Amino acid sequence: MQAQRESKFISEIISEDKICQVESLIKQLDLVRHIAESGFWLSTDELAILLNLDGSFIRSLDNEIAAPNPNYKFFWRNFECILADRQFEKGFWLLRTRDNSLVNTSINKDQERGQEFSKGAANHTNQASNSAITSKTITSEAIPSEAISLNPPPETKVIPTPYALIENFLSQSQLNDLLRYSIRKQAEFVPTSNSANDPNYRKSFFLAHFPEFSELMIDRVRKITPQIIKHLDINNFAIGQIESQLTAHNHGNFYKIHNDSGSPEDESRILTYVYYFNREPKAFTGGELVIYDSKIENGYYVAANSFKTIKPTNNTIIFFPSHCMHEVLPVSCPSEYFADSRFTINGWVRHV
């Protein structure tokens, strides 16, 4: 009798415990959905608390934050956690509900349940491993629940990056004036920063305010953009704001691989332009712009292995799609004179 009472008591404790687990799971999922809907960014520490991530996984996220991979994301249940920005060496994450429209309806109910309730850790995948388990045709047979991916299939096709180069973009007198102006403004140039705030990611100087030439450049870029759109054979778009900055790369300066439209506030950038100018004879070497071809992985553009190398040529402008990965190779400028820098006016054409 005593033993019977005890076992009943134990089973009540176990089931209450299970109810608590389910209740806290529901609370957690509600919170995650709430954050996803709000669009607020979470730091890695906050994300770790919210999703109850384990230490080794958090360390792997820290590695991703340090790595120059602006498009990193991982999956947690039916949410995507996207590395939105790097600020003060910390990663900030945007949560989004995954688009399940590609879920094959032939997944049977048991498998769906397996996916929904499999442990969080099983769903933490980086892009590479995730694509490895992604299958175009998910059938109901013989697939362990953890191997089912609700992702679109990986697109491994290499998409060549189109670009347009225009030589002698400004008149000789405009070019001379611009060069003189830039050299005179040396004291107003400030070091560039980047979203990772990592000095090993980008080193150069820029001038944000230069109305005497930004207006000229923006006007020229606006007028030529319709032709560029045709030449690059990209979808037409309504031209909105055009940004511009004046940059100087001197000895040892560089900008590692990145794209220009990866963060939410830069999403509307469609075209990147870079106008190169320098003193003649040219007193620097290097500083080539490397533009990578693209592959689509998990719905994101990532760099393919193939690329084009563009030599910065005086009075030449290049246009290419802002979502494409690119980098500026280190500049060697033995004199280290500011006047000998690799100068650019560069910026972005946004859609409205």
Ligand SMILES: O=C(O)CCC(=O)C(=O)O
């Ligand atoms: O200077 C260049 O060639 C490219 C600069 C660049 O990629 C940028 O400012 O985003």
Ligand SMILES: [Fe+2]
């Ligand atoms: Fe860029």
